Amino acid sequence: PPRILTLEEPVLHMDHCIAFAVHGNPAPSLHWLHNGQVLRETEIIRMEFYQQGEVSEGCLLFNKPTHYNNGNYTIVATNQLGSANQTIKGHFLEKPFPAVSGLFSFQMQYPPKFLCGDSKAFSFQVSIAVGLAAFACVLLVVLFIMINKYGRRSKFGMKG
Numbered sequence: 001p002p003r004i005l006t007l008e009e010p011v012l013h014m015d016h017c018i019a020f021a022v023h024g025n026p027a028p029s030l031h032w033l034h035n036g037q038v039l040r041e042t043e044i045i046r047m048e049f050y051q052q053g054e055v056s057e058g059c060l061l062f063n064k065p066t067h068y069n070n071g072n073y074t075i076v077a078t079n080q081l082g083s084a085n086q087t088i089k090g091h092f093l094e095k096p097f098p099a100v101s102g103l104f105s106f107q108m109q110y111p112p113k114f115l116c117g118d119s120k121a122f123s124f125q126v127s128i129a130v131g132l133a134a135f136a137c138v139l140l141v142v143l144f145i146m147i148n149k150y151g152r153r154s155k156f157g158m159k160g
Contacts, residue, residue: 001081002082015063023055028079034074072089073089
């Protein structure tokens, strides 16, 4: 029956690799479980191995894994004489944000900075921004009128 010789924690080479070696005669078929569910190979997760005599050596490769790929990985080796499995924990990235329930609790946990400060200072900042925007609009209107009024005259009396 198959026997799992080695199963190593993920290491980063070109891709992240969970290295394994399995012994079996006849050669066992190999498949993986992620947190108890069958792991399908995708563009991001694939298995590469080679057979050398009665030993299969290889890697379960991960191309840029995220926190969704964290969990328990189980290799299952099966042939006509039996099966063997072994599990290892794969941890690639931390979750980007702490777990909170709903958008409202997220906003309450991380309030915007302008709500934390003095409301008078905030209203002063808003009035400054509105004043600058109004000045820019008036300046643009004046420039537009001046260009239309004085920009049409030809210096040499030529029409063109």
